[in-house]
Amino acid sequence: MNNQLNNIPEKYRNFIQLSDISTRYRKFSKGQYIEYTQFNEFLDFFEDQDRLSRVMLQGVGIVCGFKPELTYSNKKLNSIKLSQGVAVTTDGDLLTLNNTSKVSEELYVSDLKTISIDSKEYTHFKKYDNFKVNYPAFYDENGGQIELWELATVQEATSDFQPVANFSNLEDQYLILYLESYEKEVKPCRGVDCDNHGIQQIRNLKVLVTNEQGADYILQKDRIQPHPLFIEDILGSVKQERVILERLIQEKGIETRFSYADLKNMYADVLERNGYGELVFRKIYEISKMFGLPVADHLTFKSVLEECLNLPFGFQYAYDVVKDLTATYSEIIKLLPKTFTKCLPDFASFPKHMMLGKLNSETQLDSSRHQFYNSPVLDDEKAMHKVKILISRFNLQIQNFKYPNRHIEVIGSDIPIEAESAIKITPSQKSEFLGNKAIPFYYRITDNFLKVWDFNKVRTPAFRNNVGYNSGLFSQESYVRKPLGFNIDRAPFYNIEGHQGMHYQDAFDQIKKIRDEQQLGFDIMLLSFKELLKNKDLSKAYFNEYIDKYSGLEHKHGVAKGGTFIMVYDHIGRDEVIVADFSLPYICCTPKLKINLSLPNTTICAKAEKIPFTVFPFNGIVTANVDSDLDGGVELVDGLYFFNPASVSQELHNQLISFNVNGKPTDCTVTVITEPQVRIVVEKVDIPESDSTATVVKFKITGEHFMNYQYSWDFLDNGSQVIQNPDSKGFVTHTFNNLSPRKIPNIKVKVIGGGCEQDVSLENWYEENPIIIKGIVFEKGGDCCEGRVPK
Template structure:
């Protein structure tokens, strides 16, 4: 039913489930007819919220319009919204039919937008909407926005609305029943209870809107968390960096590869940001958090193994992909199966005024019913969150077991993770399969995923042996189970599988060490191969038409596979008649030896030169070219080679090592507000102009190519240089294949500077920061103990300065060097001012003379400014030597006695004193009390003696300070009878303001909506039996 006694504002608190059909000639009671209306209204509302949804359907977007820099109106676009009580809200205007017929409740919704030009304070005393009520029963602060045609005398232009861009907009349906007078006479047909529905546009403060949101259990959503939609990507591991960082001739092993992956994972904090984002979303949805600490520990264990460390990186990439899938679906997951009816039953939030944020957490979205989308997106987010948890829980790098070997599983190169084959490092369980692929799980086909472990999958042939069936849609092959195998076994198994199933990829083996017996084209030297094929990347398999590369390492007699990579093309293995090759055609004279690739294996290599020092050396049975073993007279010449006496196309040139000096010639330091530091470099050495110079001025690994002028000078400007971290300037000097590296350190000389924000400070002020240069410099004061070093910064705290030093100039040093920084600490006045006497007007005089006494030590040292009339005009008047001061006011308005304000100053230190208007308290005039009344004979009251009724109030004069109170109470009582009627009402104000009384017919009432001024209230007590009464008045002064 809709006639609830406790929550009349909400129609669906109780729902009508039946109604009566009426018979011909039947007498219908009002309850029966209302039951009929209630049934259809309730089910109309339920149809909206259960079958369609709640929130903002469309439109209702506010726009602040300014003219000449001033806010002229707030324009709200037409739209539609549904509350959780089933109210359908749209903007309306008075329709033409309503205007013609003078019927005010006829409205039109045919409008594009509506302009609101005025506002007024809003008091919801009629509807008493609980969402607007604080715990103490008072209302949050609200303003009603009003169109120009409805603006009245109590409204103000919207330009006067305080801080409009810090307000939050509400669409509110003010709902209540209008009280009517009791029905008199025989015709009561027109005396039904009127149901009032007024649509209001309200503005609230930040604290007010947050109070309303406390009961809103629909709006909280992970989408409104800051940066929640930012993509999460795992940093790529680029193998070529090994050669770039350590050189093509460096010897590498497993630890170097492992370090590349370790650095990439540490840089992301082992996926810390991904876990934080997932746990934040899980919290909103009600799912448990995933333990990142335990997972990180597991990853570190895997990284300690000689094989499988790449899979620790893979699982982090998988988790990032799952997070990306969640983020992609999250904005659509606003389906609510059964909306909470108390969340926003009579209001809808429209967002922050002036905000252009697309996802405003203070604006309701449309939370649609599952009937519109089957709750698909919300369910998918939950499934993906569960998949993330299962990935973390089920990650395990398995040891190779007897009978298991390499498997090739068709997969996909791109697309969502759930559409790819399940990696073999996940322990597959029924729970894991249910969340891997949302689409298959929804169709109960989770057993038709592809994976290395098929024990829990469908027994169908295309699932158990997928490479034997049509794999046109699969552009990638997962290759798993080979890491940890011996080189020959892994190659043999993989090649047999590839050939048997006729799969389109090539296989390559790379060795960290030399290849003594390289008779096979599928083996290559790691450094050489990476240099020629920089696209190597670990994919846990290979794409169709690519090359799968396995890295092996010699461990005694064993040659185990420790890592794998792939390139997206069939690699070009050398032909049999290649003869001879070197990894470079130009080499520096001081470079390390580089290996020859010789065909046929065992062929003899010789240089075609006329010298005993040819550069060709034999190390452990393999030919190398060592430029240090070449005669210097051959530097710069092209050297050719033969194999077994036959000429080859292999040549090399050896160039001399540069010998260039680089130093800082001069430094231009920042001046004024500039942050620029210009350094002048000086380059010298033989033929210095013939080289290329790569400079890293910021010591961050980023090089720029710049050439010095003819005199060897080069200028470069750095900005915001931190003296505590001066970068080392690095130079790479290249020429003809040779590189010289130079580092320049300690080129920046620190300058000493110190400053404070102010030159004078009050003794009770908070600490202020020093601006210190150089950073880390030690700051000391010439006197006092006001300098403190906290949280890595120096501050000056005036509270620590002894009073004896107040007014003196305190100077400071940095690292023992004098600076021009100084400050004075001024004593904060702490005086007391009392009104000792008031001479009130008398004998026709209009003058009121006030006697003040200023006390407390040191009061003579300060200046005094007085505002006697509370008009903002201050007059400087000092007290005499004893602290006395007399001031005369004339023609005082007794209903508006001013508050006296005093500013006591000592330099910039100011004490403000307020003397409330209670200082004016003239003697009361004598009063006469009538104890009894006698009535003449024959009067109606003859022989009846009325009781004496006396009214009392708690205080007949009060002062209320707005800074400490938002409301106050008026208390009264009476004696002389057993049963009273009480009433409170406001009788006077000096500012035409009407304050709000909670209930006027109670002995104690609460007064709210306070405004500064003088007010009078009357309390009346009436003896119900006799009608005798008494009254009392209370004067209240409300000051700021």
């Protein structure tokens, strides 16, 4: 608070009520004579507390509304319509548009106002002179007032106003809401009558217009409004160019003999075109400058990357760290729109005015319009804090990057090469948020680094519960030190680290041993730059042939579940060592394993219970062949795979769903059907004629997918079931023998499909045909009244 008061320029102090805060007041006693200073002290205390509560506990700026709309008539500007809104100045004034609702009948009592309005339409303007107040924000260094015009409605305009149609280029001007505040001596106190004596506090809400120079001048004095979001293209995404191995073959031909130098040059070229992350550094620098935070030096970082790129292996990690920095930047810009938060707003920034922006602005976020800077107490997501943590992480990623070395005798080179000696596989995630992933081993681990890696753990002791290569520096918890021994259902990726620079066979054997012991679902391949003659080892292949045949290899310093981890080796000095690694998202081309997958049913109801898969190999990874945004129903429960029809996306109902094991297709399919919704009606009843006793009834079945179901009929309502399915048009015909019209049975139908059932009951379906008497013939000479029977 003291900093806020000390930072108030002297010329603003008379205009800012919060520049001098009343911190106490007196309670009045019965019969006490009250001095005006005591009573004013009482008012000042509660008004100051009210203002401070708004500024410190709620926020400052435009809360909502105050949107200008230009209206035209015959292509001429007719008026400016300003919507109702709410704003809070840095001096705690609450601003809303108002109209006079009741004119005061007393000379020195103010009129009553109403804020129950949707908008105000301003049709007139005049030159505005701030001589009554001399508000500092409106005056330049030479004491001259900036260009200002006052707007008025038809009701407010006096004779010195003119129509806005006469204002040239009004669309290019800037709108200001200004609370004109000053004191006015109402009436001198003479004799004993001082009832109306006092200093009236004038508060006139003005809508003003200024030009671009005036708006710029006002904003230059504003210490709150500057924000990274107003920097041009600051939210533009930065994407790192991919390294596509296939281009080696495409550009130089499959007969070309390649080496680690060719791979290294591909990564070096991409990083050079990317400026070694220079664009990300520039953007982070601009953001950090706004928040008063330092940023690591890019030139120093570039030198470290160039040193890494001079090594025969480990050069891929130079690419990785730039990719990580880009990911951190992406997280920052996603949070930036939520970072309009101020803990201690500068009281002198806009104490009596509010910038409403350019009248005809074409930008979604106008830098000349005040945003709402909420108090940290209302910042539920702690966006500002997260951005600052991420900027700290960005700096520490740069400072703590270390390229891996391993002791190798490199003939003709003085490069010292020493490094880690153990291979480690760490479960990780494919999250867009870097903090959710395992910490790569090319970062030097410190407490400060761990505290900023995942900002969800910053304020808790859990910051040591991250996982990564150097787990000995993390928490002592077993699930942190040995994460593969615990549930990894939510970790679909494995970081594989510590192998580059190691002899290729040792690296292969160690990774295979860990994979087999921990039952991890991925495969391993070795690629040699040297052509392999008479090679019978199916876990090895010639680099050129493999790259030409299988597309999609990418370096991810690990492999996804169900993928293939590929290591490339070359002669470095006297050894054949791993110089690079890649992965494929599918199992590819090692000795073939029998793959099998089955389900107990091929059709299942959407509301049925989950059913188990039978998977071979046992540790195989089951996936559904469906679009990524759809749920194919595969669930992993305690290490076993189940098919859950209830979780299958509705778009997949009544469609064939197929499955893969370890990325390979299988013959296993299932169709999820919904509960039958069919309609059965009696289409026609043929009454028996002459000596026949057969009543033939024709039923009509309609409804979606009605042909997919089985129909079990109880025609006589006696529990006896008959399976009878409809023809392609939905008709079913049944013959009743000796059907008595006096005793028509209810017909019950059970519609069955994939575990789903629907019960249909047909009642009162029979209508007896009436007997129509066309005429009666009597015997000759007789009639109906003489007891004779007609013929």
